Amino acid sequence: MKNHLLLTVAIVSGLFSCQSPSPSSENTAYQGQPPSPRVSTVTKPIVANNNQTYTLPGGIYASSAFLGGRLNGIAQSNDTLYTAIINPENAPINPSAWYAFKLWADAPKTIWLRLTYMVGQHRYWPKQSTDGQSWSALDTTRVIIENQGVERFGTGSQAESALLKLDLTADTLWLAAQEIQTTREVFAWMDSKVTPGRVDTLTLGYSREGRPLRAMKIGNATADRLVMVISRQHPPEVTGYLAMKGFIDEIVSDSELTDKFLYQYTLYVVPLMNPDGVDGGHWRHNSGGIDLNRDWADFNQPETRTVRDLMLDQAAQGKHWDFAIDFHSTWDDIYYTLPDSLSGSLPRLVSRWLDSLQVKLPGPKPTIRPTKNIEPTMVSRNYFYKQFNTEAIVFELGDNTDRDFLKLKGEVAAQELMKLMLSYHE
Numbered sequence: 001m002k003n004h005l006l007l008t009v010a011i012v013s014g015l016f017s018c019q020s021p022s023p024s025s026e027n028t029a030y031q032g033q034p035p036s037p038r039v040s041t042v043t044k045p046i047v048a049n050n051n052q053t054y055t056l057p058g059g060i061y062a063s064s065a066f067l068g069g070r071l072n073g074i075a076q077s078n079d080t081l082y083t084a085i086i087n088p089e090n091a092p093i094n095p096s097a098w099y100a101f102k103l104w105a106d107a108p109k110t111i112w113l114r115l116t117y118m119v120g121q122h123r124y125w126p127k128q129s130t131d132g133q134s135w136s137a138l139d140t141t142r143v144i145i146e147n148q149g150v151e152r153f154g155t156g157s158q159a160e161s162a163l164l165k166l167d168l169t170a171d172t173l174w175l176a177a178q179e180i181q182t183t184r185e186v187f188a189w190m191d192s193k194v195t196p197g198r199v200d201t202l203t204l205g206y207s208r209e210g211r212p213l214r215a216m217k218i219g220n221a222t223a224d225r226l227v228m229v230i231s232r233q234h235p236p237e238v239t240g241y242l243a244m245k246g247f248i249d250e251i252v253s254d255s256e257l258t259d260k261f262l263y264q265y266t267l268y269v270v271p272l273m274n275p276d277g278v279d280g281g282h283w284r285h286n287s288g289g290i291d292l293n294r295d296w297a298d299f300n301q302p303e304t305r306t307v308r309d310l311m312l313d314q315a316a317q318g319k320h321w322d323f324a325i326d327f328h329s330t331w332d333d334i335y336y337t338l339p340d341s342l343s344g345s346l347p348r349l350v351s352r353w354l355d356s357l358q359v360k361l362p363g364p365k366p367t368i369r370p371t372k373n374i375e376p377t378m379v380s381r382n383y384f385y386k387q388f389n390t391e392a393i394v395f396e397l398g399d400n401t402d403r404d405f406l407k408l409k410g411e412v413a414a415q416e417l418m419k420l421m422l423s424y425h426e
């Protein structure tokens with residue numbers, strides 16, 4: 001982005017310098033084409049997390065040998081201070097520094113652990129667990145954020161490192177950037193929702209490393225109207241997934257509204273678009289080293305291709321994708337939409353829906369950011385709209401949004417959406 005900006009400045013200043021040529025000096029400003037907005041999604045190498053267990057001086061142990069684990073190195077810096085190194089799967093990469101590892105000690109000991117990053121910076125407030133299943137944020141008295149940026153959003157808000165005060169014992173302490181939700185937890189949740197005739201699961205295809213791309217198929221299998229729900233293109237974006245879970249839990253629940261809705265619609269839900277990245281503890285990319293949410297134009301990666309093929313196949317059978325939603329996480333709750341002028345088959349559905357959410361949900365109102373730039377499609381929302389005339393949205397949840405609120409938001413979002421979508425067919 002920074003390079004793009006510099007180039008834009010260079011181009012603009014180049015234009016102005018043309019108006020008052022200075023014969024004595026060479027024109028050193030950049031001349032030529034602007035940068036391509038298209039990002040290559042051709043497979044690149046990644047370095048996998050080493051899944052190693054480390055034995056450290058002082059009777060301390062650390063390990064990232066589990067699904068979703070990431071700890072690339074660790075050293076003892078002095079008697080009570082240890083330094084962990086966290087790396088991304090490759091670079092350049094969006095700054096979402098995922099980490100997840102276990103610690104334990106021969107005898108009870110309080111240590112300081114500094115989280116450092118060779119590329120990128122500290123982003124996620126540490127979460128702890130004693131069983132890898134239930135999680136809580138580390139207490140503020142135990143975390144020192146070092147050299148924090150002054151901005152509220154984006155890389156300018158990130159810190160150089162974080163220093164954690166930890167009480168270690170022989171029992172395992174899990175530390176992670178967010179709650180660990182890998183294929184194991186997510187597939188178990190999907191299976192728990194199966195209700196014959198209402199909710200089924202299926203395998204759409206396979207990831208680059210051969211993990212199943214599993215989907216839920218919900219509602220009336222013979223309906224002509226379809227909805228697509230996806231999440232976790234970006235592995236660390238657990239809060240987006242948690243809101244999606246609330247959204248789906250509500251849609252599969254028993255009520256007059258859900259019965260009506262599921263009679264009219266079939267939903268396909270892909271909770272883990274990037275299972276390799278999630279299980280591999282990646283910051284952003286799939287195991288092809290690519291940001292999947294830049295691959296919806298070229299479809300170089302099997303994960304995006306698989307979902308595209310399902311959608312094209314259903315459309316070829318005369319069915320229509322009425323609505324599609326892609327759940328993500330960022331620094332704050334935000335809705336990335338298309339403007340009403342780019343409305344699909346249910347005109348103004350998304351803006352009417354978000355208006356009702358702004359009224360129904362408590363707390364600060366999230367920003368709504370429409371964009372008209374949909375070419376090249378690259379991101380899922382633009383592809384859904386352009387290819388299928390689908391009402392589409394990127395639904396972003398904050399990294400630190402309260403977990404109960406995420407669930408509530410997902411539920412209310414589902415209720416309001418179902419009511420509105422049905423109103424187009426009355």
Ligand SMILES: [Zn+2]
Pocket residue numbers: 234237328329
């Ligand atoms: Zn994302």
